[in-house]
Amino acid sequence: MKITEKENKIVIDDVKDFEITHIFDCGQCFRWNREEDGSYTGVVGKNVINVKQEGSRVIFDNVSMKDYEMYVKNYFDMDTDYGLIKTMINTDEIMDKAICFGSGIRILNQDEWETMISFMISANNRIPMIKKVIENLSKMFGEYIQEYRGRDYYAFPSAEKLAGAGVDKIMECRAGFRSPRIKEAAARFLKEKDTVYSLKGKSYQEGLDYLKSYCGIGDKVANCILLFSMKQFDTFPVDVWVRRVMQTLYVDKDTSDKDIRSFAESKFGKLSGYAQQYLFYYARELNIGK
Incomplete structure (x- = not known):
């Protein structure tokens, strides 16, 4: 890969195993939205990023080289050899077809706290509604980041904000029956934050058992959290x-x-x-x- 910086953009040429449509539309994330030009804009932590692709060239807008090295590279899992992974799991004709169809998928390294709440919201819910609830929560309780392409962006709300929020206010964000569970999870997370962030280093079963002890986190949601934010790649969420x-x-x-x-x-x-x-x-x- 060749990486260059210009005008608040990072341009990477000769990127392999990377397709933005596959990455953002494979069910692993909810804060990325497609723009009219085919690019995607999303929020990572307290940063707004736009990603555009032109063949094997990937352009990260609103990103400096320092930003790329600090969080963008890790978030997009740029150091992982997906060619090798695909070779190792390509064990039959079915997987061969699935891999060819979604050849540009990468598993994002998302924040544990945000992923926990996002997938609690995802239970028995449709993706457009999940995205709307998360957007509403961020706008009501999250920190304002910036305006980009005529739209205001907010960070995902902190556990402190949601733990201190009234259930009625969370319900105003259209979280429905999940509202008290979100508040309860936030309060518990504040006490057990170190435990949550240490699950990357625990066994799959330890992580699964811990997450399922939260009200509102069942087997499927727990497995999604483990896969999409805790590097537990031996799990297989079933939806x-x-x-x-x-x-x-x-x-x-x-x-x-x-x-x-x-x-x-x-x-x-x-x-x-x-x-x-x-x-x-x-x-x-x-x-x-x-």
Whole structure:
């Protein structure tokens, strides 16, 4: 890769295994929105970033070289060899097709706190509504960052802000029945912040058991949090789309989510999370099993 800086932009040429549509539309994040020019704008921490792609060239706007080195490179997992990962999980014709279809997927390194609350909101919810609730919470409780392309952007609210908020105010953000759970999770997080941020270094089972002790975090949500913010790549979250593709292409129609996950984790091992993302995107975009 060749990296250059110009006019508050970072331009990277010859980027491999990177496709913005695959990355932002594979179900792992909710704060990125497509612009009319095909680029995506989102919030990472207290920073607004726009990402545009022209073939193998990726342009990060509103980003300096210092920003790139401090958080952008890690957030987009730029040092991971996805070519090697794809080779290792490409064990059959089904995975070959899924990998080819979503070849540019990368698993983002997202903040644990934000990911916890975001996926609590995702339970039994549609992506447009999830994004709206998160946007509302950020606007009401988050720190103002800046105006970009005519739109105001806010950081994801801190645990302190949500713990101190009234449930009625959280409900105004259209969080619904999740509102008291969000407030409760925020209050607990303040006491156990170090524990949460240490889960990267714990075993998968330790992380799963801990997260499921929160009200509002079940098996699927816990596995998503582990995969998308805690580098637990041996997990295999099962949602409606993953269930459909697995029951259509790999296992019997009546196979339970637990058994689907066990099958996948046995098949793909320590790289199960990567396999899940390729299969999820493949199933949802092509309506497999619907």
